[in-house]
Amino acid sequence: MTQPEQNPHTAPPHTHRAAAVIGGTHGLGHQLALRARAAGLTTVVYGRSADTVPTAxxxxxxxxxxxxxxxVRTADIAMPTPAYVFWVAGAFLKKPLTDTEEAELTGLTHLLFTGPVLFLRRLLAAQEGPVHLVTIASSSSWKRRERESLYCGLKAAQATLTRNLVPELTAxxxxxxxTLINPGGLAVPDFHTGLEIDYGHMMDPGEVAGIIWDLVRRQTAPFQEVQILRSGxxxxxxVPEVSFGARVPQPPQAEPIARLP
Structure with a gap:
């Protein structure tokens, strides 16, 4: 199901006071932070390079x-509530697992999963009011990929953890x-370092950020899972195409073509 185009000016007003973006200094995370600031929310940008963002x-x-x-243990977590919390931080790795160095494996695991989970444990426990968690996972959590087993596995873990956090947060x-967002390829060169990619066929992160904010502001149910994939x-x-609900993981090999007897 493709979502019809919506007028952002008809979206309901924010009832939240703040937005925290984990990984808000670059790419999609930064675009989400820009829209939070434009909406008048106290916007907290977390990132390894946060000190490079101009103070003005x-x-x-x-x-x-x-x-x-x-x-992770000492970063400031104070913010007004209710708050949006965006889990966006990430990096990409395209390499067979057997060729992956131990430092690459542990570094990516800490960045995509262990570090955010430990930080979210602190952040969510400190909130005195409702939280709207928005996890930016990936269509790689269910798609068949080559030479991306570690990345895909960590994204699948991120998505699964997010789904199972719902009853804990609502309790x-x-x-x-x-909200669990599984986007397809975005035109963020810093994310695909060292790869030759035609970014003209990738989705614009600013456009995708606008779609995400519109979905988040309209959500009334405790949980929503969304796929934002580029048109083929x-x-x-x-061009982004929006559909709702989880996807069944693709098999590791392409389905064989049925032969007539």
């Missing part, structure tokens, strides 16, 4: 290195909500 931008920048346990604060229709490459 109106963001509350806080350094957070998800690969450093001391940073803590009845007004809490969770000739002439529409890179």
């Amino acid at each position: 931008t109106g963001f509350d920048t806080r350094r957070l290195d998800l690969t450093d346990l001391d940073s 803590a604060h009845g007004g809490s909500r969770v 229709v000739p002439g529409r490459e890179g």
Whole structure:
């Protein structure tokens, strides 16, 4: 099901006071932070390079290195409630598992899963009101990929953890909500370092951020899972297409073509 185009000016007003973006200094995370600030929310930007964001931008920048346990344990978590919390931070790795160095494996695991989970444990426990958690996972959590087993596995873990957090968050604060977003390829060169990619066929992160904010602001149910995939229709490459609900993981090999007897 493709979502019809919506007018962002008809979206209901924010009832939240703040937005925290874990990984808000670059790419999609930064675009989400820009829209939070434009909506008048106290916008906390967490990131390893948060100190490079100009202080005059109106963001509350806080350094957070998800690969450093001391940073995860000590980063400032104070913010007004109710709050949106965006889990966006990430990096990409395209390499067979057997060719992956131990430092690459542990670093990516800390960045994509262990670090954010430890930080979210602190952040969510400290909230005195409802939280709307928005997890940016990936279509790689269910798609068949080559030479991306570690990345896909960590994204699947992120998505599964998010789904199972729903009853815990709603039990803590009845007004809490969770949105799980699985986007396809985004035109963020810093994310695909070292790869030759035609970014003209990738989705624009600013456009995708606008779609996400519109979905989040309209959500009334405790949980919503959304796929935002790039169109494969000739002439529409890179155009975001929105559908709802989880996807069944693809088999590791392409389905064989049925032969007639």
